[in-house]
Amino acid sequence: MTSAQEKSETLSALDRPNSYIGKTVPRPNLDRLMQGRGLYVSDMELPRMAHVVFLRSPHAHAKINGIDTSVAKQMPGVIAVVSGSELSTVITPWVGVLSHLKGLKSAPQSAIAVDRVCWQGEAVAAVVASSRAQAEDAAELVLVDYEELDAVTDMRTALDPTTALIHASLGDNLAFERNHDAGAVDQAFAESDEVVEAEFVFGRHTGVTLEPRAVVADWNAAEARLTIYQGTQAPHMVQNIAALHLGLKESQVRVVCKDVGGSFGIKVHIYADEMATYALSKLLRRPVKFVADRVESFNTDIHARDHRCKGKIGVKRDGTITAFEIDDLTGIGPYSMYPRTSAIEANQVVNLVGGPYVTRNYRARARVVFQNKNVMCQYRAVGHPIACSVTEGLVDLAAMKIGMDPIEIRRRNLIADDAYPCASPSGLRFEQLSHHAALAKLVKMMDYDALRAEQAALRAKNIHRGIGIASFIEVTNPSAAFYGVGGAKISSQDGVAVRLDAQGSVICQTSITEQGQGSESLTAQIVGSVLGVSMDRVRVILGDTDNTPYGGGTWASRGAGIGGEAALQATKVLRKNILDVAAAVLQSTPGELDIVNNGVVNAIDGTPRIDLSELARIVYFRPDTLPPGIQAEFMATRHFVPREYPFAFTNGVQASWLEVDTDTGFVKLLKHWVVEDCGTIINPQLVDEQIRGGVVQGLGAALFEKCVYDERGQLTNANMADYLVPMSGEMPDIDVGHVVSPTLETELGAKGAGEAGTAGAAAAVTNAVNDALRPLGTIITEIPLTPQVILTALGRI
Amino acid sequence: MTTAVAISLVVNGEHVEANVLPRLNLADFLREHLELTGTHVGCEHGVCGACTVRLNGDIVRSCLLLAVQTHNATVETIEGVSDSGEIADLQSAFRERNALQCGFCTPGMLMAAQDLLKQSPCPGREQIREHLSGNYCRCTGYQAIVDAIEITARARAGRLP
Numbered sequence: 001m002t003s004a005q006e007k008s009e010t011l012s013a014l015d016r017p018n019s020y021i022g023k024t025v026p027r028p029n030l031d032r033l034m035q036g037r038g039l040y041v042s043d044m045e046l047p048r049m050a051h052v053v054f055l056r057s058p059h060a061h062a063k064i065n066g067i068d069t070s071v072a073k074q075m076p077g078v079i080a081v082v083s084g085s086e087l088s089t090v091i092t093p094w095v096g097v098l099s100h101l102k103g104l105k106s107a108p109q110s111a112i113a114v115d116r117v118c119w120q121g122e123a124v125a126a127v128v129a130s131s132r133a134q135a136e137d138a139a140e141l142v143l144v145d146y147e148e149l150d151a152v153t154d155m156r157t158a159l160d161p162t163t164a165l166i167h168a169s170l171g172d173n174l175a176f177e178r179n180h181d182a183g184a185v186d187q188a189f190a191e192s193d194e195v196v197e198a199e200f201v202f203g204r205h206t207g208v209t210l211e212p213r214a215v216v217a218d219w220n221a222a223e224a225r226l227t228i229y230q231g232t233q234a235p236h237m238v239q240n241i242a243a244l245h246l247g248l249k250e251s252q253v254r255v256v257c258k259d260v261g262g263s264f265g266i267k268v269h270i271y272a273d274e275m276a277t278y279a280l281s282k283l284l285r286r287p288v289k290f291v292a293d294r295v296e297s298f299n300t301d302i303h304a305r306d307h308r309c310k311g312k313i314g315v316k317r318d319g320t321i322t323a324f325e326i327d328d329l330t331g332i333g334p335y336s337m338y339p340r341t342s343a344i345e346a347n348q349v350v351n352l353v354g355g356p357y358v359t360r361n362y363r364a365r366a367r368v369v370f371q372n373k374n375v376m377c378q379y380r381a382v383g384h385p386i387a388c389s390v391t392e393g394l395v396d397l398a399a400m401k402i403g404m405d406p407i408e409i410r411r412r413n414l415i416a417d418d419a420y421p422c423a424s425p426s427g428l429r430f431e432q433l434s435h436h437a438a439l440a441k442l443v444k445m446m447d448y449d450a451l452r453a454e455q456a457a458l459r460a461k462n463i464h465r466g467i468g469i470a471s472f473i474e475v476t477n478p479s480a481a482f483y484g485v486g487g488a489k490i491s492s493q494d495g496v497a498v499r500l501d502a503q504g505s506v507i508c509q510t511s512i513t514e515q516g517q518g519s520e521s522l523t524a525q526i527v528g529s530v531l532g533v534s535m536d537r538v539r540v541i542l543g544d545t546d547n548t549p550y551g552g553g554t555w556a557s558r559g560a561g562i563g564g565e566a567a568l569q570a571t572k573v574l575r576k577n578i579l580d581v582a583a584a585v586l587q588s589t590p591g592e593l594d595i596v597n598n599g600v601v602n603a604i605d606g607t608p609r610i611d612l613s614e615l616a617r618i619v620y621f622r623p624d625t626l627p628p629g630i631q632a633e634f635m636a637t638r639h640f641v642p643r644e645y646p647f648a649f650t651n652g653v654q655a656s657w658l659e660v661d662t663d664t665g666f667v668k669l670l671k672h673w674v675v676e677d678c679g680t681i682i683n684p685q686l687v688d689e690q691i692r693g694g695v696v697q698g699l700g701a702a703l704f705e706k707c708v709y710d711e712r713g714q715l716t717n718a719n720m721a722d723y724l725v726p727m728s729g730e731m732p733d734i735d736v737g738h739v740v741s742p743t744l745e746t747e748l749g750a751k752g753a754g755e756a757g758t759a760g761a762a763a764a765v766t767n768a769v770n771d772a773l774r775p776l777g778t779i780i781t782e783i784p785l786t787p788q789v790i791l792t793a794l795g796r797i
Numbered sequence: 798m799t800t801a802v803a804i805s806l807v808v809n810g811e812h813v814e815a816n817v818l819p820r821l822n823l824a825d826f827l828r829e830h831l832e833l834t835g836t837h838v839g840c841e842h843g844v845c846g847a848c849t850v851r852l853n854g855d856i857v858r859s860c861l862l863l864a865v866q867t868h869n870a871t872v873e874t875i876e877g878v879s880d881s882g883e884i885a886d887l888q889s890a891f892r893e894r895n896a897l898q899c900g901f902c903t904p905g906m907l908m909a910a911q912d913l914l915k916q917s918p919c920p921g922r923e924q925i926r927e928h929l930s931g932n933y934c935r936c937t938g939y940q941a942i943v944d945a946i947e948i949t950a951r952a953r954a955g956r957l958p
Contacts, residue, residue, distance in 0.1 A: 026892045033900025034888045034907065036835015036875035043834035133820075210839045210847055210901040210935050261837070261901030262935045294840040516898030516936050685895050689941055693898065696938035720844035720933070728939040729930035733922075757938075 060713025211261020348383025511551025557752020694757020
């Protein structure tokens with residue numbers, strides 16, 4: 001082995017001279033989006049394309065006695081009016097269960113309701129016309145004879161024997177229950193100096209992607225092939241499910257995902273109306289476009305949260321937390337969502353409560369019940385905000401009870417940074433977390449002591465400011481343990497194919513997808529760094545099942561950690577292949593050569609030897625000049641899936657500084673801090689912006705966002721004027737800091753960062769509000785913290 | 798309401814003649830008739846700001862205007878202000894600061910930002926946040942957008958940050 005070989009093997013690929021890893025570089029191809037020249041599905045037009053509008057149930061629960069489409073069918077431009085039973089000849093129903101969620105049950109769901117509707121907003125008929133306006137006109141003339149049934153709306157009474165059954169075949173309204181008992185909980189509570197209990201209430205909210213869900217389905221009868229253009233996070237999952245229920249082979253379905261106007265988990269599912277659109281295209285043998293309008297989005301995009309969780313914590317006078325106990329109840333709508341199921345969030349709550357802390361004593365029950373409300377499923381930071389708010393709320397209540405500072409009680413109970421690997425009481429395995437380093441950094445960033453002094457000074461002036469702290473853990477880089485083991489055909493593996501083209505540029509096809517996180521950028525950064533080429537030479541192709549390797553996509557904070565590692569490994573192979581050919585051409589050895597700045601150089605001194613463009617020219621056009629026996633392979637493919645750890649946990653801590661107006665009940669957010677540890681940081685700016693965006697979604701849940709249903713199951717605020725989202729005027733600046741503990745499971749070392757912000761933001765805000773109101777003796781454990789909630793708690797209204 | 802009405806207007810500097818139904822809103826007219834799909838439709842009830850365009854120099858919600866109301870008017874969309882180079886520096890600041898993720902709000906956000914910068918050469922952060930408070934962004938959390946606008950304002954005022 002030459003010294004040059006030794007050098008190239010000991011020098012990590014990430015330390016190479018032209019590394020983009022760890023650097024802030026602008027995302028490629030932003031001009032397209034900034035000039036209004038992107039291609040979102042809602043922009044798409046195809047020849048002979050028709051538009052579908054769904055007539056939706058005005059009732060939360062009703063029998064359909066008949067549908068009269070005769071007048072609607074005569075309207076101008078109408079191509080077809082299709083009922084649920086008619087569409088069921090084309091597409092089969094589904095049941096949203098997975099085998100690893102033991103006991104989870106649900107009922108068959110159809111693309112369009114057949115005989116019965118189970119929530120306000122469920123589609124009862126499809127009207128297909130030449131334009132959307134014509135379809136909407138005709139939809140008004142479809143006559144549906146409904147017979148209203150009792151609606152199950154309150155999750156607290158959903159399991160009562162006197163409550164109506166939503167699905168008689170299931171026997172009760174319980175979808176799923178999980179119980180967990182670790183350590184010696186009763187004994188721990190008995191030995192505690194104080195035991196504090198509270199009930200935490202979380203409003204139902206939703207994702208409000210700015211581009212509503214959109215799909216164009218194009219069945220080409222002559223090719224016997226369906227092309228689905230859809231804003232989705234998981235193209236191969238869509239391909240599998242569409243094929244399965246339309247009676248096609250996967251090879252007959254292509255899913256193309258161009259620009260996506262926001263996803264956040266809303267677009268990782270497959271909705272009944274999307275299934276109906278695929279089926280309508282097949283039925284009508286032409287492209288059919290469905291774009292939800294905003295009211296439909298509120299009524300049909302998955303909702304999330306909606307938990308009532310009783311929590312209990314034991315603590316000793318020295319601050320030692322002795323045990324956690326929770327009893328969580330959540331309502332999921334009438335069906336478990338397909339194919340990821342609606343039991344995952346409650347399951348995550350059980351997994352995550354108490355996760356940052358040392359105590360081994362933990363008991364949990366979670367029950368998931370059906371309701372006649374819109375379906376509920378995984379949205380950004382699934383379960384984390386619930387678990388974090390309950391845990392951190394309890395920790396603060398315990399601290400308050402024993403008169404200890406919130407930072408101090410956390411210092412005394414967070415798992416030590418040198419205690420890893422270890423496991424949580426719910427069985428989660430942690431490879432390496434950094435709670436204490438993160439907390440120390442946060443305290444410094446926010447100048448905690450100065451802030452406390454400022455708070456005290458202002459209290460004397462009757463100004464109520466509060467500081468809230470929330471430590472958290474986050475599930476990232478999920479292995480097959482998440483879905484695959486339960487029977488879902490959702491890949492946990494991702495693949496990357498990378499090739500050198502004839503002009504020395506690089507084309508990289510990856511199975512992860514882009515919805516603005518920066519998947520394209522991080523892939524190009526990794527490929528450029530490992531190969532030794534400039535990023536502008538790397539073109540990344542994503543979002544097309546015909547043109548990328550098979551893989552999971554971008555969700556559950558997995559794109560960088562899993563797709564990024566596949567990119568790294570594929571590029572290492574390509575690099576080796578290039579150096580092998582270069583060595584033959586240059587009469588050298590691969591170990592004596594390196595690739596730097598788009599050219600092959602001497603490893604030892606960087607002397608240029610041959611440009612990649614010249615090498616590519618020889619390989620592609622004059623292979624006859626290569627030495628005998630040399631066959632260049634300028635394309636390499638590698639896949640990656642985590643195998644050692646089911647999830648790569650990350651951790652962090654957030655802090656909120658805010659002011660409560662006790663006269664109006666308004667909360668003014670003054671500042672927010674986050675320190676998180678996502679392992680290797682590929683692009684600091686993109687990570688920070690993921691954190692900030694995630695925080696603001698959590699702040700929305702904390703202060704504004706709630707789907708308000710009445711007792712009959714009517715969603716009363718299904719528009720953006722009444723459902724409030726965070727706007728720029730109310731949001732604070734957010735400071736982000738990092739601790740870096742790379743995962744050793746990959747060479748890249750990256751864990752996920754997409755959900756950390758959302759995981760802890762609401763907990764920090766709630767704790768800060770309670771901190772602000774402490775002199776008034778008020779504790780609030782309900783979000784959103786609207787003026788009404790706050791004034792009610794203060795006894796002002 | 799079913800008879801088309803002839804309208805004549807200037808869109809991004811080009812004369813446009815069209816026959817439109819009175820119920821057609823300006824956003825749909827731009828997107829579907831003129832195929833200027835950079836103007837996005839997010840809520841169709843005037844809250845989200847994704848459809849922001851300039852009408853006779855002022856920013857408006859194109860989902861709240863009817864196409865027939867633009868007869869004899871001048872309309873400028875994101876495509877127009879991009880091609881003219883009017884907001885090239887603002888777009889560059891958005892790129893450098895990663896002030897967009899999914900990009901769906903971005904055309905409307907840029908139109909609103911440019912409107913502010915024309916009215917107020919050196920806006921403070923609070924003023925920027927206030928001016929953007931009718932433009933919804935679900936991805937960024939707004940801070941990067943505020944930064945990019947602040948950077949552009951300083952640069953235009955000759956005071957580089």
